[in-house]
Amino acid sequence: MDRAPAATPATGTPATRAPAATAAPHTAPTVVKRGRPASGDRARRRQIVLDAAVRLFLERGFEATTLDDIAMAAHVSKRTIYSYFGDKACIFTAAISALQDGLRASADHDSLQDVAAHVVHTLLSDDAIGLHRLIVAESVRSPALAADFYRNGPERTIALLHEHLGPHGDRGSRDRATAADTAASTSAATTTTATATATATAEQLYSLLLGEPHRRRLLGLDPAPGLPASRRRARQVLRLLDLDDSREDRADTTTKG
Structure with a gap:
């Protein structure tokens, strides 16, 4: 026979029984997926490492900067650096x-004058000048690094200018649309000569675009130019080489007016 619940000492009222505890529903543990980061995340991390490395190179010098320094500054492991780049070089x-x-992306589909201005603005920037100083200091100890610098730096800039010079190295971007027709109507020997001429013109243009302003920047005598000053420099050099297609634009405007 069931007994009545005992009265509580304080009130004398019957105590009520607490309901039986119910078991919490079972939930599956959260599974944390690990593996290679997504392509976008990988690119972001790679850029963080690259930015940290460049900052340290410019502050301490190439030789004095270690992979441990770069890993610490970028908050990654050395293993991550090896997977993204390899060694310090x-x-x-x-x-x-x-x-x-960045230079090619900004100059895509632009006129020769715009491309030339971007070349001046980019290669006289603080980062570009700092990296150029570093390679000059390292070139004696590491000729291979100097060769990589030239192949991935000046040679690519000259090639970009070459693309915008047209088939004969004497015109701006307005003639690039007819380059295929011109090449088809000329002999192989003529095409080879024209290519050599365009390459020589691109090299001259590259040298003149940088010229004395680049030397003064390397010596720390001048600040980095803004885009307006870079455009003026590009226009002056193109006029000197008779490559300023803006003069034709002005002539067309005058004729139409």
């Missing part, structure tokens, strides 16, 4: 390539 080469990638 590869990081330096990647920094040069990144400058060129």
Whole structure:
């Protein structure tokens, strides 16, 4: 026979029984997926490492900067750096390539004058000048690194200018649309000669675009030019080489007016 619940001492009222505890529903443990980061996340991390490396190169010098320093500054492991780049020399080469990638992206589909202005603005920037100083200091100890710098830096800039010079190295971007027709109507020997001429013109244009302003920047005598000053420099050089297609634009405007 069931007994009545005992009264509580304080009130004398019957105590009520607490309901039986129910078991909490079973939930599956959260599974944390591990593996290679997504491509976008990988690219972001790679850029963080590259930015940290360039900053340390410019502050301490190439030789004094270690992979441990870069890993600490980028908050990654050395293993991550190896997977993204390899050794320290590869990081330096990647920094040069990144400058060129940015230059090509900004100059895509632009006129020769715009491309020339972007060349001046990019290659006289603080980062570009700092990296150039570094390679001059390292070239004696590491000729291979110097060769990589030239192949991924100046050679790519000259090639970019060559693309915008047209088939004969004497015109701006307005003639690039007819380059295929011109090449088809000329002999192989003539095409080879024209290509050599365009290459020589691109090299001259590259040298003149940088010229004395580049020397003064390397010596720390001048600040980095803004885009308006870079455009003025580009226009002056193109006029000197008779490559300023803006003069034709002005002539067309005058005729139409």
